[in-house]
Amino acid sequence: MDSFYRSLKQKGFEGDIDNTDATRQNYSHDASLFELVPQVVVFPKNIADIQRLVLAVNECRGDIPGLSITARSGGTDMSGAAINESIIMDVNRYINKVENVTHNSAQTQPGVFYRDFEKATLAQGALLPSFPASREICTIGGMVANNSGGEKSLEYGKTENFVTELDVVLADGKTYKFSALKKDELEAKMAQKNFE
Known part of the structure; x- marks a missing residue:
């Protein structure tokens, strides 16, 4: 994970990074019966930090098998969707206005x-x-x-x-706006060659 931490800092990540055992254990469960201990919990301060995080993961994915992000806020999910064994991104600390x-x-x-x-x-x-x-x-x-x-x-x-x-924020690290589309708008979007 060292290469990931370096990449994240080089990209200017401003939020908190916590890989202490206590924090990792705290984020190993949600309201479900499942338990998965993450390698690290990150707390982005803003959308730019989320973009930096996604770009760092993309950059390091080849060197660190299974590197992925799971977004989390309240942790009340009962299906296990708020846990993983890689990176937990908690938006509750700062992105909460x-x-x-x-x-x-x-x-x-x-x-x-x-x-x-x-x-x-x-x-x-x-x-x-x-x-x-x-x-x-x-x-x-x-x-x-x-x-x-x-x-x-x-x-x-x-x-x-x-x-x-x-x-x-999608896998390319860019922010996209999603809203309902009419049929012709959807067809035009589907013809595009990018994430949008």
């Missing part, structure tokens, strides 16, 4: 706890009704990743019904 809330829309970062998001939306007379039973400890990023639903989902649907746009 509710950016904008109106009566009919909101923009937020993935590490925001739903409980905090709900306070902000209720203040505007709005609610994201797809909250799961873990609403006090889950995060928006996890809700989107798992397409969460809960007690109000039969009436209002799951999280996918309320997400209109996502900014996502």
Whole structure:
């Protein structure tokens, strides 16, 4: 992993890197029955750090078999999707701001706890009704990743019904904006020769 740490620092990663036994053990489980001890846990400070992390992993993948990133925030997933034996990227520490809330829309970062998001939306007379039973400890990023639903989902649907746009860092280290496409827009995107 030394070459990975060097690459990450050379690319200007500003967040925290923790490979202590205590942290690795803490991140070896989520709300599932599974346990996988990661080699390292990283805490990016911003989107640029996530891009740097992805580029470092791509650069070192040939030298370090199995090198991969698993995004994590609340760790309340019950399927084991928030654990791995390589790199855990925790967005909860720094990428956790509710950016904008109106009566009919909101923009937020993935590490925001739903409980905090709900306070902000209720203040505007709005609610994201797809909250799961873990609403006090889950995060928006996890809700989107798992397409969460809960007690109000039969009436209002799951999280996918309320997400209109996502900014996502893909394997090339670039950030892309995803939103619903019309058929002709989708066909044009599929004809492109890049990640977008």
